[in-house]
Amino acid sequence: MIKGIIGAVIGDIAGSSRESKPVSRKTFKLFTKESSVTDDTALTVAVAEWMLDRQGVDVAQSLIKWATEYPHAGYGSSFKRFLANGSHMTPGSTHNGAVMRVSPVGYLASSIEECLELARESALPSHDSPQAIAGAQAAAAAIFMARTGKDKQEIREYLERTFGYNLHRSYDQVREEVLHARACRDTDYEASHERIVGAEPAVQDALIAFLEGTDYEDVIRKAIYLGGDADTEAAIAGGVAAAYYGVPEEIIQQALVYIPSDMLAVINKVDGTSWQPSKLIPPKSSRWSIHDVIICGCNADETDGERAFHLTRPSRYRRHHNEGYPIHISGLEMEKTLDQIWVLRRKCEDYKHIRWHLHEVGIESGVFTVEQFRELFGWALELDNVLVTPTLLNNWN
Numbered sequence: 001m002i003k004g005i006i007g008a009v010i011g012d013i014a015g016s017s018r019e020s021k022p023v024s025r026k027t028f029k030l031f032t033k034e035s036s037v038t039d040d041t042a043l044t045v046a047v048a049e050w051m052l053d054r055q056g057v058d059v060a061q062s063l064i065k066w067a068t069e070y071p072h073a074g075y076g077s078s079f080k081r082f083l084a085n086g087s088h089m090t091p092g093s094t095h096n097g098a099v100m101r102v103s104p105v106g107y108l109a110s111s112i113e114e115c116l117e118l119a120r121e122s123a124l125p126s127h128d129s130p131q132a133i134a135g136a137q138a139a140a141a142a143i144f145m146a147r148t149g150k151d152k153q154e155i156r157e158y159l160e161r162t163f164g165y166n167l168h169r170s171y172d173q174v175r176e177e178v179l180h181a182r183a184c185r186d187t188d189y190e191a192s193h194e195r196i197v198g199a200e201p202a203v204q205d206a207l208i209a210f211l212e213g214t215d216y217e218d219v220i221r222k223a224i225y226l227g228g229d230a231d232t233e234a235a236i237a238g239g240v241a242a243a244y245y246g247v248p249e250e251i252i253q254q255a256l257v258y259i260p261s262d263m264l265a266v267i268n269k270v271d272g273t274s275w276q277p278s279k280l281i282p283p284k285s286s287r288w289s290i291h292d293v294i295i296c297g298c299n300a301d302e303t304d305g306e307r308a309f310h311l312t313r314p315s316r317y318r319r320h321h322n323e324g325y326p327i328h329i330s331g332l333e334m335e336k337t338l339d340q341i342w343v344l345r346r347k348c349e350d351y352k353h354i355r356w357h358l359h360e361v362g363i364e365s366g367v368f369t370v371e372q373f374r375e376l377f378g379w380a381l382e383l384d385n386v387l388v389t390p391t392l393l394n395n396w397n
């Protein structure tokens, strides 16, 4: 069992595809093709990097840095305004954005007083309203208490006493409230929105999912099944549940394909773990970072490019595009193709900060036999910054 911010990250991933489509049964798949890390993880990593080096890193700069690297992670409207200005209107948002990213504070603070102060500091750049600050402090304090051996009763009492929360409502009652708020979206948008994503209600909902849950997985399932802001609820509840129960290793193994290597490196530092990034390309393309470059095969005059490069073009489903790297695979003499693959290899070796996605589009079109493929692209398996699709990985196995 692993205790650490990985618990918040996995909650975010498991909830990511359930935000717009709430689950109707408790038995849903935790991870799907539509799952991905979202803003909750990107900004948790940003707060983590600040917590690991508070002398050298400014929290606002760290938030801006990670949001810039992952520009399509699904940021809230007021956070986007903060990104655009580097500051925001005071008081800032009352929403849950500072709560969802605060778990590193709970794990790395050395006393409850320091925990509360650093939670406040982590919220200030974008969420300096009293509700948002209190929400961040409550979530961080719950993690701090859980990891230092306090039981659920003590955690509940402390949070109710310190923040005036009511954590005695039942999970079922809370779920009814959330579903009701969701149903009132069209008639009273403001109240509905505030009930679902307001820091004050959201942190209490997540804490109640934790208090009534029976283990890590049950807690994040409960947080998602509430039917509200699923990824954020599960990130908050998952952060606390991981400190209390720990996260089973087999769940982490399943989640690794969704976690980009640069985020995983920071998570490992906070948690004291050494998870290796997956060799597979994270499935949801709209969440790739600005450092992901897509390698596709195409024919010599690139007329096949429209198909081969669809992953690098904006479309109805993709508002942004990643850079594409075409290699001319058909319609050229083999010698020229080999030259191109050789150049590509040098680039992958030299530009380590780029994650190269070796995609099967245009490559897996019957041009190469499996044996040729292994010979031409064997080096890709050796480089940590080259990722491949499951189909291509099968060629090596």
Ligand SMILES: [Mg+2]
Pocket: 038, 039, 040, 073, 074, 231, 232
């Ligand atoms: Mg999110």
